[in-house]
Amino acid sequence: MNSWPEVVQPKLSNRFKLPELQIFDSASQKLKQFRANKNRQIYVCGITPYDATHLGHAATYLTFDLINRYWRAQGSEVNYIQNITDIDDPLLERAARDNVDWQVLAKSQIDLFRGDMVDLHIHPPKIYAGAIEEIPEVVRAIENLERKNSVYPVESDLYFNIKMDSTFGNRSHLDQAEALKIFAERGGDPNRFGKQNRLDPLLWLANRPNEPEWPAPFGNGRPGWHIECAAIALKYSKPEGAEILDIQGGGRDLIFPHHEMSAAQVSVLTGKELAFAYVHTGLIGLEGEKMSKSKGNLLFVSKLIIDGVDPMAIRLSLLNRKFFDDTMWSYDRFEEATKKLELWRLGLSRTETPDTDLVIEAIIISLSENLDSNSAIKAIDNWCSAEGTGGNPGELSRAIDALLGIAL
Numbered sequence: 001m002n003s004w005p006e007v008v009q010p011k012l013s014n015r016f017k018l019p020e021l022q023i024f025d026s027a028s029q030k031l032k033q034f035r036a037n038k039n040r041q042i043y044v045c046g047i048t049p050y051d052a053t054h055l056g057h058a059a060t061y062l063t064f065d066l067i068n069r070y071w072r073a074q075g076s077e078v079n080y081i082q083n084i085t086d087i088d089d090p091l092l093e094r095a096a097r098d099n100v101d102w103q104v105l106a107k108s109q110i111d112l113f114r115g116d117m118v119d120l121h122i123h124p125p126k127i128y129a130g131a132i133e134e135i136p137e138v139v140r141a142i143e144n145l146e147r148k149n150s151v152y153p154v155e156s157d158l159y160f161n162i163k164m165d166s167t168f169g170n171r172s173h174l175d176q177a178e179a180l181k182i183f184a185e186r187g188g189d190p191n192r193f194g195k196q197n198r199l200d201p202l203l204w205l206a207n208r209p210n211e212p213e214w215p216a217p218f219g220n221g222r223p224g225w226h227i228e229c230a231a232i233a234l235k236y237s238k239p240e241g242a243e244i245l246d247i248q249g250g251g252r253d254l255i256f257p258h259h260e261m262s263a264a265q266v267s268v269l270t271g272k273e274l275a276f277a278y279v280h281t282g283l284i285g286l287e288g289e290k291m292s293k294s295k296g297n298l299l300f301v302s303k304l305i306i307d308g309v310d311p312m313a314i315r316l317s318l319l320n321r322k323f324f325d326d327t328m329w330s331y332d333r334f335e336e337a338t339k340k341l342e343l344w345r346l347g348l349s350r351t352e353t354p355d356t357d358l359v360i361e362a363i364i365i366s367l368s369e370n371l372d373s374n375s376a377i378k379a380i381d382n383w384c385s386a387e388g389t390g391g392n393p394g395e396l397s398r399a400i401d402a403l404l405g406i407a408l
Contacts, residue, residue: 001084001110001128001129001130001133002128003114003124003125003126003128004114004115004117004118004124005118005124006123006124007118007121007122007123007124007405009069009072009073009123009401009402010398010399010401010402011073011398011402012073012360012398012399012402012403013395015357016357016360016361016364016399017364018070018073018074018364018368019364019365019368020033020034020035020036020368021033021034021067021070021071021367021368022034022368022369022370023067023247023277023279023370023371024279024324024370025276025277025278025279026171026172026255026259026278026279026280027170027171027172027275027277027278029173031370032276032277034246034276034277035241037076037240037241037246038075038076038077039076039077039079039238039240040071040076040077040078040079040246041079041081041237041238041239041244041245041246041247042064042067042068042078042079042080042081042245042246042247042249043081043082043083043229043232043233043237043245043247043248043249043275044060044061044064044080044081044082044125044247044249044250045082045083045229045249045250045254045258045259046082046083046084046085046128047084047085047109047113048084048085048086048088048090048091049084049085049086049091049105049106049107049109049110049113050090050091050094050095050105050106050109051094051109051298052109052110052112052113052116052300053112053113053116053117053300053301053302054298054299054300054301055284055286055298055299055300055301055318055329056251056283056284056298057113057301058116058120058301058314058318059281059282059284059318059321059323059327060249060250060251060281061117061120061122062120062122062315062318062319062405063249063279063281063323063371064080064247064249064279065121065122065123065405066319066323066367066371066373066403066404066405067247067249067279067371068080068123069123069402069403069404069405070367070368070403072123073402073403078126079126079127079236079237079238080123080124080125080126080127081125081126081127081129081232081233081236081237082125082127082128082129083128083129083130083131083134083228083229083232084110084128084129084130084131085131085225085228086106086110086130086131086132087102087106087131087132087212087222087223088131088225089187091105091106092211092212102212112302115302116301116302116305119301119305119311120301120311120314120315120405121311121312121315121405121406121407122405127232127236129232129235129236131223131228132214134228134231134232134235135214135216135222135223137231137232137235138223138227138228138231139216139217140231141227141230141231141234141265141269142158142203142204142216142218142223142227143217144269145160145203145265145268145269146218148164148268148269149164150164150265150268151203152196154192154193154194154195155194155206156206156219156221157202157204157205157206157221158202158203158204158218159195159196159200159201159202159203160200160201160202160203160226160227160261160264160265161196161197161200162197162199162200162201162261162264163196163197164264164268165264165265165267165268167263167264167267167273168260168264169260171255171256171259171260171263171278172255172256172257172259172260174256179199179256179257180198180199182256182257183198183199183256183257186253186256186257186258187225187257188201188257189202199257201224201225201226201227201257201261202224202225203223203224203227204216204218204219204221204222204223204224204227205221205222205223205224206219206220206221207219207220207221207222225258226257226258226261226262226265227262227265229258229262230262230263230265230266230269230274233245233248233262233266233274234266234269234270239272241276242272242273242276243272243273243274243275243276244266244270244272244273244274244275245274245275245276246275246276246277247275247276247277247278247279248262248263248274248275248277248278248279249278249279249280249281250280250281251280251281251283252280252281252282252283252324252326253283254280255278255280259274259278259280262274263275263278280324281323281324282321282322282323282324282325282326282327283326283327284299284326284327284329285326285327285328285329286299286328286329286330287328287329287330287331299329301314304334309334309338310338310341312341312406312407312408313334313337313338313341314334314337315405315406316337316340316341316377316404316406317333317334317336317337319373319377319404319406320333320336320337320340320373320374320377321373321374322372322374323371323373324370340377340381341406341408343381343384343385344380344384344400344408345408346384347383347384347385347393348384348393348396348397348408349393350393352388352389352391353383353388353389353390353391353392353393353396354383354386354387354388354389354390354391355388355390355391356383356391356392356393356395356396356399359379359380359382359383359396360395360396360399362375362376362379363376363379363380363399363400363403363404364403366379367403373404376403376404377404380396380400383396
């Protein structure tokens with residue numbers, strides 16, 4: 001599947017040294033510092049294309065764009081992989097509800113998502129893989145799991161036995177009651193008769209009347225959600241260490257079951273941990289309520305831009321928060337970000353400016369410490385209100401673009 005056009009990232013002067021990134025790992029529940037490496041592997045779970053691109057999506061992909069930018073600025077090659085779940089129950093349900101062809105709906109939403117990513121100045125993934133085009137790879141992964149005695153049938157469907165991964169649960173840290181509750185809320189079927197373990201996830205859904213299907217040695221059907229990402233990550237990653245990836249990323253609601261299940265399947269297939277760090281972004285609420293599809297209060301990037309909001313103001317407003325915290329949103333944030341952009345542009349246009357090396361170094365240090373974009377933004381604010389001479393505003397503008405992705 002085609003990604004979107006590459007974004008030009010200005011280069012930093014080699015005067016500036018970037019320390020190794022530290023980031024909060026959901027699995028270990030602590031900060032982890034990455035080892036020096038010129039080849040980086042990131043897998044970020046993509047959208048199911050029926051409601052692109054809401055503010056929660058944007059917040060997630062901006063977070064991993066910061067990581068991508070930081071590693072590129074260090075001089076690393078970043079193998080950024082992202083999937084598109086272009087066949088799944090929610091897509092089919094939305095298409096049926098709106099009386100549209102599911103493929104037409106998916107294509108329109110993927111096109112919209114690509115455009116939003118361009119507007120938000122987000123680096124495209126090097127690998128942009130649709131679930132449908134990767135079904136042969138999913139089938140191979142399931143066959144390999146079968147050889148490891150990790151697959152069993154329930155009627156004509158296939159399930160993964162979580163007990164085959166001795167590390168299962170180490171990434172999400174939930175007790176059984178919590179896990180069962182969340183599993184049921186997020187696409188699982190804990191009460192299905194015939195399963196060996198209530199938390200076992202679906203690998204292959206056998207063909208259903210009036211639903212799309214694809215051929216497989218174990219019968220026509222379509223893939224489960226978690227095995228899709230496991231198979232794509234294994235196919236396209238280029239592991240060099242003990243783990244398959246440097247980062248497996250997504251929103252906080254993917255910690256369980258999705259990332260736990262995908263990692264368990266990879267563990268059984270390879271004997272390796274899927275990721276050095278599992279990185280998750282906080283959820284976005286709106287005007288005092290949780291933002292969700294069911295509430296109908298999703299805020300869409302494309303509509304905001306049509307309404308006249310500067311895409312860089314959207315980006316800045318989403319960066320002006322702790323990426324891991326849940327955030328209650330309000331429209332005031334866009335106004336504040338617009339004013340901040342004006343302040344920055346005025347500050348950079350002055351004939352005499354204070355020293356810029358110190359503020360660039362502050363941006364670098366802030367981002368290296370768990371992507372503290374809040375502190376980076378404050379450092380720029382302070383520089384814009386300070387007086388002095390000897391600065392290089394052009395170099396600062398390029399650094400803001402390179403590291404924060406905000407083109408001024």
